[in-house]
Amino acid sequence: xxxxxxxxxxxxxxxxxxxxxxxxxxxxxxxxxxxxxxxxxxxxxxxxxxxxxxxxxxxxxxxxxxxxxxxxxxxxxxxxxxxxxxxxxxxxxxxxxxxxxxxxxxxxxxxxxxxxxxxxxxxxxxxxxxxxxxxxxxxxxxxxxxxxxxxxxxxxxxxxxxxxxxxxxxxxxxxxxxxxxxxxxxxxxxxxxxxxxxxxxxxxxxxxxxxxxxxxxxxxxxxxxxxxxxxxxxxxxxxxxxxxxxxxxxxxxxxxxxxxxxxxxxxxxxxxxxxxxxxxxxxxxxxxxxxxxxxxxxxxxxxxxxxxxxxxxxxxxxxxxxxxxxxxxxxxxxxxxxxxxxxxxxxxxxxxxxxxxxxxxxxxxxxxxxxxxxxxxxxxxxxxxxxxxxxxxxxx
Ligand SMILES: *Cc1c(COP(=O)(O)O)cnc(C)c1O
Numbered sequence: 215x216x217x218x219x220x221x222x223x224x225x226x227x228x229x230x231x232x233x234x235x236x237x238x239x240x241x242x243x244x245x246x247x248x249x250x251x252x253x254x255x256x257x258x259x260x261x262x263x264x265x266x267x268x269x270x271x272x273x274x275x276x277x278x279x280x281x282x283x284x285x286x287x288x289x290x291x292x293x294x295x296x297x298x299x300x301x302x303x304x305x306x307x308x309x310x311x312x313x314x315x316x317x318x319x320x321x322x323x324x325x326x327x328x329x330x331x332x333x334x335x336x337x338x339x340x341x342x343x344x345x346x347x348x349x350x351x352x353x354x355x356x357x358x359x360x361x362x363x364x365x366x367x368x369x370x371x372x373x374x375x376x377x378x379x380x381x382x383x384x385x386x387x388x389x390x391x392x393x394x395x396x397x398x399x400x401x402x403x404x405x406x407x408x409x410x411x412x413x414x415x416x417x418x419x420x421x422x423x424x425x426x427x428x429x430x431x432x433x434x435x436x437x438x439x440x441x442x443x444x445x446x447x448x449x450x451x452x453x454x455x456x457x458x459x460x461x462x463x464x465x466x467x468x469x470x471x472x473x474x475x476x477x478x479x480x481x482x483x484x485x486x487x488x489x490x491x492x493x494x495x496x497x498x499x500x501x502x503x504x505x506x507x508x509x510x511x512x513x514x515x516x517x518x519x520x521x522x523x524x525x526x527x528x529x530x531x532x533x534x535x536x537x538x539x540x541x542x543x544x545x546x547x548x549x550x551x552x553x554x555x556x557x558x559x560x561x562x563x564x565x566x567x568x569x570x571x572x573x574x575x576x577x578x579x580x581x582x583x584x585x586x587x588x589x590x591x592x593x594x595x596x597x598x599x600x601x602x603x604x605x606x607x608x609x610x
Contacts (some may be wrong), residue, residue: 268586
């Protein structure tokens with residue numbers, strides 16, 4: 215019976231609203247791209263999508279998806295090991311392994327599932343997981359689902375990591391796990407130093423490349439490329455839902471025995487549906503495109519540099535960043551909300567983040583630059599930021 219809990223939930227919703235933490239959803243009526251239409255009829259510039267390479271609405275991906283609807287159908291109605299594996303799924307897994315220079319890949323419905331299903335099949339109560347405090351929610355949940363001992367180190371703090379590694383020597387196996395790029399600041403994890411410590415203290419390394427893949431490194435192949443660590447990171451997880459077309463789908467790629475065990479034992483893989491053929495086919499097209507040319511990635515890098523320089527010249531306080539995430543620091547929660555609202559009036563769609571998403575007194579607007587932005591989009595955003603920044607006293 216839906217009884218007393220109804221009032222309990224209503225009270226909780228009220229409390230969320232009163233705390234100013236209620237999340238409303240803006241409704242978009244166009245495709246996902248740099249200039250979008252929202253349901254008020256306004257056309258705005260989107261600066262908060264994870265569409266780093268501008269592929270979410272790319273004609274080649276749309277065509278690949280359409281073609282496979284004709285050749286391979288709509289849905290699989292099965293998990294992979296029963297009758298849910300097409301040639302497309304195997305081809306995409308191979309493409310991802312080739313792109314990252316790893317041995318094998320396993321696909322999931324999302325990276326949330328990849329992270330949720332990676333620890334439990336590999337580790338037991340004899341082992342230890344050593345996790346960065348800023349790691350993504352899905353890593354935290356994956357760790358919870360595993361019986362291994364848990365250690366946390368201060369984000370990107372290598373002394374603290376070394377102390378945890380010393381403590382964890384008593385266990386059978388150890389794994390260090392970190393996000394590649396931290397999503398609220400945009401800085402890259404020191405994976406080069408993490409790998410050194412892992413070698414010294416006999417630990418495996420896992421990197422979640424969701425915000426770094428397609429973005430960081432000479433050709434965008436993530437932190438293993440940036441730090442020249444090909445083959446030295448044992449497990450990479452990532453998403454097709456950000457830079458790589460933005461639809462849906464996640465993956466774990468790395469050492470072949472690890473991937474083989476995951477296929478046998480990882481619960482989100484065994485007990486959840488295969489990704490649809492159209493998503494697999496468009497995914498294959500993404501990696502083909504990125505192997506053929508570095509144009510999209512170059513455009514992204516140039517856009518980020520251009521935007522960052524202009525914003526710093528305008529006088530904004532920008533967090534040090536090595537990715538396509540640019541945190542415009544405002545410190546005050548209310549100000550971050552006011553600024554985002556006024557920017558929308560100026561046609562710039564961005565979101566203000568404040569506690570508990572970021573630490574107290576660290577409120578900010580997070581800008582995400584895309585290869586899909588044109589120079590005039592970037593100029594318009596800087597102009598709007600400058601105008602609103604002056605109105606609100608952020609800039610002098
Ligand atoms: C977005 C994200 C995920 C989740 O990816 P999905 O494919 O959307 O489930 C996992 N980890 C990190 C670091 C992310 O940024």
